[in-house]
Amino acid sequence: MNTWLTDEQQRVWRSYIEAATLLEDHLDRQLQRDAGMPHVYYGLLVALAESPGRRLRMTELARHAKITRSRLSHAVARLEGNGWVRREDCPSDKRGQFAVVTEEGLEVLERSAPGHVAAVRQALFDRLTPEQQKSLGEIMRIVAEGLQPGEAGADLPWLR
Amino acid sequence: MNTWLTDEQQRVWRSYIEAATLLEDHLDRQLQRDAGMPHVYYGLLVALAESPGRRLRMTELARHAKITRSRLSHAVARLEGNGWVRREDCPSDKRGQFAVVTEEGLEVLERSAPGHVAAVRQALFDRLTPEQQKSLGEIMRIVAEGLQPGEAGADLPWLR
DNA sequence: CGCCCTTTGTTCAAACTTCAATAAGCGGTC
DNA sequence: GACCGCTTATTGAAGTTTGAACAAAGGGCG
Numbered sequence A, B: 001m002n003t004w005l006t007d008e009q010q011r012v013w014r015s016y017i018e019a020a021t022l023l024e025d026h027l028d029r030q031l032q033r034d035a036g037m038p039h040v041y042y043g044l045l046v047a048l049a050e051s052p053g054r055r056l057r058m059t060e061l062a063r064h065a066k067i068t069r070s071r072l073s074h075a076v077a078r079l080e081g082n083g084w085v086r087r088e089d090c091p092s093d094k095r096g097q098f099a100v101v102t103e104e105g106l107e108v109l110e111r112s113a114p115g116h117v118a119a120v121r122q123a124l125f126d127r128l129t130p131e132q133q134k135s136l137g138e139i140m141r142i143v144a145e146g147l148q149p150g151e152a153g154a155d156l157p158w159l160r
Numbered sequence C: 001c002g003c004c005c006t007t008t009g010t011t012c013a014a015a016c017t018t019c020a021a022t023a024a025g026c027g028g029t030c
Numbered sequence D: 001g002a003c004c005g006c007t008t009a010t011t012g013a014a015g016t017t018t019g020a021a022c023a024a025a026g027g028g029c030g
Helices: A007-035 A039-050 A058-065 A069-082 A103-123 A130-147 B007-035 B039-050 B058-065 B069-082 B103-123 B130-147
Strands: A055-057 A085-089 A097-101 B055-057 B085-089 B097-101
Touching: A007 A039, A007 A103, A007 B007, A007 B130, A039 A055, A039 A058, A039 A069, A039 A085, A039 A097, A039 A103, A055 A058, A058 A069, A058 A097, A069 A085, A069 A103, A097 A103, A103 B130, A130 B007, A130 B103, A130 B130, B007 B039, B007 B103, B039 B055, B039 B058, B039 B069, B039 B085, B039 B097, B039 B103, B055 B058, B058 B069, B058 B097, B069 B085, B069 B103, B097 B103
Parallel strands: none
Antiparallel strands: A055 A097, A085 A097, B055 B097, B085 B097
16 A cells, blocks of 8 residues: 555646636636525535425435535525525424525526536536546546545445 | 536536535545645645745745635735745745745645545545546546636637 | 836635534433 | 433634735836
8 A cells, every 4th residue: 555646646636636626616606606606505505406395404405415514504594594595493303404495596596507507518518528427427426435424434344 | 509417417517516525525624634724725835845946926826726816815824824834025026925835834744745645545546447547637637727717718719 | 207007915804614512302221 | 201322403713715905016118
């Protein structure tokens, strides 16, 4: 288990960092301009809109978006202030809260989705061959799976 | 020019977001814990350490790290407070400032580099085949190039 | 030189994220 | 039913990022 990276791996890593940084910044600005919120917040609305009842428990939404519950609390507070999300108590668990996209929230989504998708296409998919797109999908699936919380010792299963 | 993504593209995009989010969070925590700074700050020290004279003009450093000058100003102020970076006036341009890694900064880097590299390997390279690594490099190079500032109309060159 | 436009780097306030601490409810066990 | 440990969600303070506004210096051109 070497402690260093090969030259080629270093180049790959640098490219990764650069692209990821530029892409996230690009989308943040695009959405801030056209939808009035950062990319993560937009993702929250999308997740809610796609869910049955247009609602999700806070913890589930956080898991879905890969963010902490704390961050989500703040984010939902902000979105609630915009009137794009509303909180509802969970009847079966008095600790629980649902986040629900409002009608207004859905409208914002509908208005801004085409522009956002266009930005994603233009920055990413339009520049890649179908093979590259497929490859990227596989790679990122693997990476995401490996970092899923609760997988801490996934590569040392004999210690569990 | 369709306005939507195919189902497969949507899956790729979701995987990308998840992996990128989890990876950045993972490295931020790893470095915050082991080096006392977020990933971006660490990248700044690395960039300086690799530069001739261990120094870079602010604007160059910002360009290198793909962040705004404003963000860099704050970051360098913080690193300066840690004693890891020092500012120096540019003799040939009185507006200019150099950021210089200090000896202390280099020590922090040396101490934390192995752990950081290990984290990157474990999260990314160890999980990918050589072909996937190569593919990822190509893909991210393309994406980064497409988003480089000053490329706004790069896909509409006839308008420039 | 004097003018104007650009570049450089910083600053401020507002927004966002993190982390640790907290309150409150769940659920099993004695 | 009282206790204990775990989960849920929020809070507050500290740290970081953003975007606009700014001062100061460069550099060309009349």
